Amino acid sequence: DQQVKQNSPSLSVQEGRISILNCDYTNSMFDYFLWYKKYPAEGPTFLISISSIKDKNEDGRFTVFLNKSAKHLSLHIVPSQPGDSAVYFCAASAAISGNKLVFGAGTILRVKS
Amino acid sequence: SQTIHQWPATLVQPVGSPLSLECTVEGTSNPNLYWYRQAAGRGLQLLFYSVGIGQISSEVPQNLSASRPQDRQFILSSKKLLLSDSGFYLCAWVGLAGVNEQFFGPGTRLTVL
Numbered sequence: 001d002q003q004v005k006q007n008s009p010s011l012s013v014q015e016g017r018i019s020i021l022n023c024d025y026t027n028s029m030f031d032y033f034l035w036y037k038k039y040p041a042e043g044p045t046f047l048i049s050i051s052s053i054k055d056k057n058e059d060g061r062f063t064v065f066l067n068k069s070a071k072h073l074s075l076h077i078v079p080s081q082p083g084d085s086a087v088y089f090c091a092a093s094a095a096i097s098g099n100k101l102v103f104g105a106g107t108i109l110r111v112k113s
Numbered sequence: 114s115q116t117i118h119q120w121p122a123t124l125v126q127p128v129g130s131p132l133s134l135e136c137t138v139e140g141t142s143n144p145n146l147y148w149y150r151q152a153a154g155r156g157l158q159l160l161f162y163s164v165g166i167g168q169i170s171s172e173v174p175q176n177l178s179a180s181r182p183q184d185r186q187f188i189l190s191s192k193k194l195l196l197s198d199s200g201f202y203l204c205a206w207v208g209l210a211g212v213n214e215q216f217f218g219p220g221t222r223l224t225v226l
Contacts, residue, residue, distance in 0.1 A: 032213045043217030105156040
């Protein structure tokens with residue numbers, strides 16, 4: 001049972017435009033959400049996170065939105081740059097489960113110049 | 114600053130051979146440590162986690178085992194590799210209680226032939 005789902009395997013965006021990566025979850029106990037970026041043959045790099053008590057968190061070009069009622073979060077990248085091309089993983093954790101991360105399958109983002 | 118090391122970076126092993134992957138963390142003490150596997154085209158699956166020396170929790174039944182002989186050392190092992198053990202193995206750590214963000218090492222690409 002996939003508790004964290006990234007339904008778009010890939011996304012292609014023009015440089016300078018907005019990239020929107022989506023993530024859905026099923027476990028209502030999740031209370032913390034994270035986005036990671038991964039290049040081939042490297043470990044994932046932490047990007048941005050959000051607690052369930054918030055609905056938005058912003059860090060430079062990256063903004064994460066959380067809709068608890070829809071069990072949905074999204075990562076917005078504005079403006080998109082070619083260096084943003086990578087695999088993006090959504091992850092969720094629940095304090096009751098010891099904060100272990102549950103990852104989605106990832107979305108490949110390609111930013112075209 | 115904290116750093117995390119994994120070795121080897123790549124490994125090609127025959128079916129039935131043993132395995133030992135090592136992960137070490139510098140610049141922190143008593144971290145929570147994690148082993149993940151990313152199979153081709155899949156997300157990250159948590160295999161083991163450890164909250165202290167000698168304390169190992171297994172998330173999925175499998176052909177692998179983990180050990181934590183020292184505070185900042187985490188080892189992933191197998192007595193006899195299977196073809197299905199191929200994948201990208203990642204070690205991660207969390208240094209502070211109550212912090213959800215995990216930081217990943219560079220990973221080991223294991224190919225079992």
